Amino acid sequence: MRRKIMASAITAVFAALAFFGFGATGMAQDFSKYHNYAELSAMLQNLAGANKTLVKLESIGKTLGKWDIWALQIAAPGGVPIAERPGLLIAANFEADHLIGSELAVFIADYLVKNYASNANVKQRLDNYVIYIMPRVNPDGAEFMWAPLKWARRTNTRPYDDDNDGRIDEDGPVDLNKDGLITVMRVKDPNGDYIIDPEEPRLLRKADPKKGERGEFAIYREGIDQDKDGFIGEDGPGGVNINRNFMHEYPYFKPEAGRYMVSESETRAVLEWMMAHRNIEAILTFGESDNLIVPPNSSGRLSSAKQIDLVEFANATVTGANRVGIFAAAGGFGGRGGGRGGGGGEMVISEEMLSQLMAAGGGQFIMGGGGRGRQQAAAQPTSARAQQPARAAATTVNAADIDYLRLISAKYIELTGIRQQPLVVNPEGAFFQYGYYQFGVLSFSTPGWGLPEVQRGQGMGMPGMTGGQGAPPAAGGQTQGAAMMMAQRGAGGGQRAAGMTGASAAAGTGGEQAQSYDRQLLQWMDKEKIDGFVAWTKVKHPDLGEVEVGGFKPYAAINPPPARIAELGKSQAEFALYLTSLFPKVGIAKFEAVSQGGGLFRVKAEIENAGFLPTALGQAVTARAVKATKVQLQVAPESIISGSPKTNSVQTLAGSGDRVKFDWLIKAKAGDTIELLVVSQKAGSDKRSVVLK
């Protein structure tokens, strides 16, 4: 509380200083630490207040906690109106615990403003384009980094009944070892599935019965079963992860996804703002997914997720919580006792039924559920109307766009030197995926930092380490399902539930050759002397007896030490500048008219895209997400005798000087001025006139 008051005081001071026009380029911003909401707001207000011509600060909406979601507009006025310039959107912190993104975004803003006068590149961009920056999309959730008790949460603060037991947020984490951090517990348990990793005793891995290994430990979230339902910490405070709440591959009914697409005020605020900014040509987000360090492979798929096994092992113990009380013998209707053999009682779900249930609700809503014994009275197609062919939205990068993405990825790696992904998650429902698949522009996500490159010969076959292909994530959904299924088996008591989740499954349990991500993370922390791992310490647990609390510290695996912000920020800013250098630019390359006699004139035009990117990507054309470039001859429609129509739509025009030609035969008078208008949604506009002779 005191911290908050202090922060507001600081805000006030900053605001006051900004108001009095302190400094020409603003106060020096402090990038040696992570900033809470008040501090971040002050930084933004300071930047905008001291650079009124270049920077506009607006609130795009309020969070549940009534905090403003900030957006900066950075552009030099003059020339083309700012709203009509091609724009780059930089957005961060959709996932609450990804704070480094916020810092990088603010750093870029600061960098652009500071260098406008001195750096010709920056000046050129801000004179011709516009850069929008939303540094903290989920401020309510982000603030928990400064809470007395820290645990890794990606969500906002919307109360959410995670286990759907009619009680909301009733079983959150409990800090058993009183270190202010929520990690995991390991418990000696003959029913446990895990053993201490012989090569790294701080870590655990799954025992392999085929090698004669016997599980010795169970792993749980740090906490107590407060609602006595047999699960530990299955329903903590909040919420919805904003990067799971957008529409592309929306993970229906999965954890953190919310009750429905765009259910959250943060999501809605961003989308409403996007609708008002159709000039956005590219999106760069900082978050827990990546398509820059490892670009999509040649079939357009992103690299697979990399998560911390210790955390996923603990998470697996609660995945069955929202299934307690499902029974398969419900199908009564007309019969006593539920129709299945009268006195059958509550049936325990068989594996087969379970897999059906999983297919029905656990994962995708693509169910085909109820397939067995289905009796359908509703009439089958008798309609005279033709059936529309079933179509599905694209889920891989359009073949026409892959080369652009890979080229840009190579440049990202070159500029930033980042080659090894830190933790990444599958981007179901993520904003940047919406940006590409539905908004139709180049759209990137990067954690904004990387782990040291894994050396070859150390026996670490991590995907993507050479900047090449990531392993196709196709199996992700299935392994996830399997994990939940395994967790479900012991769900009733919940004490034994455990399983292997996507992360470890994707990495393969092949033991020797595939090094776990946990080990890689730990090596990095050791090398960089990062205090990111809580050593296992014995604690008396009220229900489980003696347990050991330890594991990765929340935030430590997601965010690098603050000392690195400035160095990382500079290369990210350079990358942002590089992105804007690629923007398409349409113009009228040629416009001429020749008299044909009899009051007829031949009018010819060539439209050119002098930029690098096409006016619309392949996916934008497929999804009709970007408007066609309009080429319109400003004459009365009836004066056109033949040739092109008055109004023409160019779906896309490739970059690097690609041209398209138009040709009209019109009726007019010598001395008339004929005008040609070209309007593009994301590549500028142009106007030219010619006097008829």
Place this chain on the structure above:
Amino acid sequence: MNNRRKNTMKRTLMFTKGLLAVFVMLALIPQGGLTQKFASDPPFKVKIDFNRWHDTAEMYADMRRMEQAWPKFVKVNVIGKSFEGRDIIAVTINNPDTGPDLSKAAMLIEANVHGNEIQGGEICLYTVWYLMENYGRLDQVTRLVNERVFYIIPTINPDGRQYFFESPSSSARSGHVPVDDDSDYQFDEDKPDDLNGNGVVEQMRKYLPGKGNYRLSATDPRVMEAVPFGEKGDYIMLGSEGIDNDHDGRVDEDDAGGYDGNRNYPFDWQPNYIQSGAMDYPTQLPEAKAEVDFIFAHPNIAGAQSYHNNGGMILRGPGAEAVGDYPASDIRAYDELGRTGERILPFYRYIVIWSGLYTVHGGFIDWTNDGMGILSFSNELWSGEQYFTSPELKEQQKDPNSPIVPQKSRYFFNDKVEFGAQFMEWKKFNHPQFGEVEIGGTWRKFTSRVPPRFMNEELCHRNMAFTLVQAAEMPMIRMGDATAEKIGGDVYRLFVDIANSKVAPTILERVAPNGVIRPDLLTLDGKNVEVISASWIGDEETYKMKPTITQFIDQKNLKRIMLRNGLAGKTARTIMYIVKGSGEVTVKYDSVKGGSAGKTLKLQ
């Protein structure tokens, strides 16, 4: 010959009998006034016309009149604003004496998401009116109003409804959030134009005797047909009445709106290129957002009906094949109601949206079923089959010489039944650009998709009747026998019967695993009582006679058992508890959509 005479005689006899009956009746009427028994129906408290169409304001005014007439039961609430700022209203019918609305299962009735599909709104008016006029008169209606709650949204697209009445546009399906239909960077800039000011955008033709390429059809002179190769006609066609408002060379290409409000809901929502008209994101439309928020705030909604037109259909989801059909137990409930509906609604077929009609992504009833666990239907009101309904007339339509053969039947109905109300005859008009032309040859919008006005009341009543059946068959929890017997010491065995006698389950199987509805809760309260075990059995008597091994309900807290599948329709179940303790024990079954029931027992 003989036969005919016999028939005549029979008719005469019948006529005489009829007269006799009238005489007898007259004779029985006592002098000095009519008794209730033989007089007209009692007058209605509120008079509403069901043979004329109501625009948005009129419909709302009628709803508010009913709120004033029956203030105890009827509440009109504004649940949001349309894009153009019109109120979106929800009318609640609830009897407060039987509990607050949220404590009882509710039926949601909504209509008119497509602005031109106006008759759904009329059914909404009719439903409020019928329930209130007949409350206390008809036992079934009284019981329904006492036991259930109704939320009625007569139009979820008031802008579109109003546009349908006011504009000359032939379609008002969309709402009015501006959309750039022709991708020219301008929004809604070239709407239809009504040059002759008669409220309809018509066709234009020019009379050029011997020089044209169109002629009047021999079938009906009102039909224009192209002349075959080598011949000449007397007319050329000049297209629709509109003007090229934005001078882009295209006429009337960017009308108000330009999307489909019923593709903007947040389940199986798909982007525009997969589902055209979906808009940019689900609940982007203020109307859809208002409705979604309203339904979220009313978890007691157990049934939904969304009125559309037309084609005579009782539709259920899913809207798209890819989301998979419903589980068998849900389909059983749907089928039971759907088949009943087919009996109530002649010419209506019970079908699945994707397989029987067309694929719909992001449709309202897909979201209510899958996203909210509400058993939902959508009726496509009015079928063209209802113009000529008897088997004889249907047979006659096959005769090419009949004036009601399909190509001509519409003109016949217009001329002989509706007295020319629907067809716009060709009339001379002096066009600014084309000189003297003829304008006409178009049908008014109050035909084809909407019934003739005089048939609207039947449409309202039968569709309401189906919806009231659904409302009656929403889940309802009742507790039957509850007994306690001593096993030994202070250990007792309890048997409690729980039943849902209605067709719909308390939780749809489809949503049971998805956390959409809070699980049903079976609680046992008793100060000094511990639960040793709980299990489901067939029924008490059979179990006692022939005990079968029961399986424990494998949950940690047996005083608060969660049932994620709820209680299926038309199902009774018996729970057997083994408890230890003394005193009073209260067993309660609580469901979100089927209400709750409880019993208290004494351990002795």
